[in-house]
Amino acid sequence: MTEYAGAPGPTPHPPPQAAPQKAAPTPPALAIRGLGKAFGGRVAVNGINLDVPAGSFYGLVGPNGAGKTTTLSMVTGLLRPDQGQVWVHGVDVWADPVAAKKAIGVLPDGLRLFERLSGAELLSYLGRLRGIPTEVVTQRSGELLDVLDLTGAGDKLVADYSTGMRKKITLAAALLHSPPLLLLDEPLEAVDPVSARIIREVLHSYVRGGRTVVLSSHVMDLVEDNCTHVAVLNEGNIVAAGPLAQVRGDAASLDDAFFHIVGGRDIAEGGLEWLRSSQD
Numbered sequence: 001m002t003e004y005a006g007a008p009g010p011t012p013h014p015p016p017q018a019a020p021q022k023a024a025p026t027p028p029a030l031a032i033r034g035l036g037k038a039f040g041g042r043v044a045v046n047g048i049n050l051d052v053p054a055g056s057f058y059g060l061v062g063p064n065g066a067g068k069t070t071t072l073s074m075v076t077g078l079l080r081p082d083q084g085q086v087w088v089h090g091v092d093v094w095a096d097p098v099a100a101k102k103a104i105g106v107l108p109d110g111l112r113l114f115e116r117l118s119g120a121e122l123l124s125y126l127g128r129l130r131g132i133p134t135e136v137v138t139q140r141s142g143e144l145l146d147v148l149d150l151t152g153a154g155d156k157l158v159a160d161y162s163t164g165m166r167k168k169i170t171l172a173a174a175l176l177h178s179p180p181l182l183l184l185d186e187p188l189e190a191v192d193p194v195s196a197r198i199i200r201e202v203l204h205s206y207v208r209g210g211r212t213v214v215l216s217s218h219v220m221d222l223v224e225d226n227c228t229h230v231a232v233l234n235e236g237n238i239v240a241a242g243p244l245a246q247v248r249g250d251a252a253s254l255d256d257a258f259f260h261i262v263g264g265r266d267i268a269e270g271g272l273e274w275l276r277s278s279q280d
């Protein structure tokens with residue numbers, strides 16, 4: 001395992017009578033250093049650095065094509081970086097993927113599931129792959145299906161699930177082994193308002209229990225109302241990151257701050273004039 005760069009080196013032989021040592025600082029839930037990826041010579045993620053404190057509810061925002069999914073895919077071990085390192089609670093994701101993956105629950109982009117299993121069977125299968133005892137999987141699956149309002153769909157094939165139901169069953173799978181870090185790519189996209197509220201409550205109780213949630217979203221109100229921290233990605237670079245109030249600064253809302261940070265343009269008078277005209 002490659003040691004997390006922020007961790008102090010070992011001190012195997014302290015001198016006798018040495019003053020008590022300070023406790024080693026807890027590593028962040030997620031530490032990213034110099035992470036980069038290019039596709040066909042085009043840079044998608046440009047050597048980014050980020051620390052996600054344990055116990056935070058971290059939002060990752062950015063315009064279309066900014067590199068959010070590419071970043072989350074590299075962080076979760078789904079896409080090999082060209083450069084850089086990622087640590088989950090001090091474990092190097094690419095040097096020790098088995099240990100790192102035990103510590104994360106993932107809701108990836110592009111949900112590829114076992115379509116010929118029912119929702120309940122899928123959770124049961126994934127729980128056993130995780131090495132969770134059968135009775136624990138059964139109990140947790142039942143609770144998750146119930147809380148996520150999927151009880152009636154538990155026996156239905158995943159192939160027949162709607163987009164929102166697929167999000168919810170994947171979220172259930174991510175929660176099943178109760179990992180300390182959840183990494184969620186647009187978890188509330190296509191989810192109905194009632195389920196979205198339930199998912200937000202689940203995630204908040206998760207964070208209250210001392211765990212960490214990182215989610216990407218395009219919905220600024222969602223990030224502003226729920227997250228403690230936010231990072232803004234633009235063209236493969238992190239252009240702002242930290243506690244939400246700090247990133248928002250003097251702007252009236254996170255939406256306004258985001259607009260200015262990424263250099264959004266108001267539609268100038270004269271632009272799209274033909275859409276405003278009532279004449280042919």
Ligand SMILES: Nc1ncnc2c1ncn2[C@@H]1O[C@H](COP(=O)(O)OP(=O)(O)OP(=O)(O)O)[C@@H](O)[C@H]1O
Nearest residue numbers: 039040043044062063064065066067068069070071
């Ligand atoms: N498999 C791939 N092959 C080629 N280019 C890719 C691939 N995946 C991503 N890209 C490119 O990398 C850049 C970042 O894409 P990414 O999907 O990470 O952005 P994003 O911030 O998640 O966007 P969105 O908000 O639209 O989902 C884009 O220019 C995209 O076209």
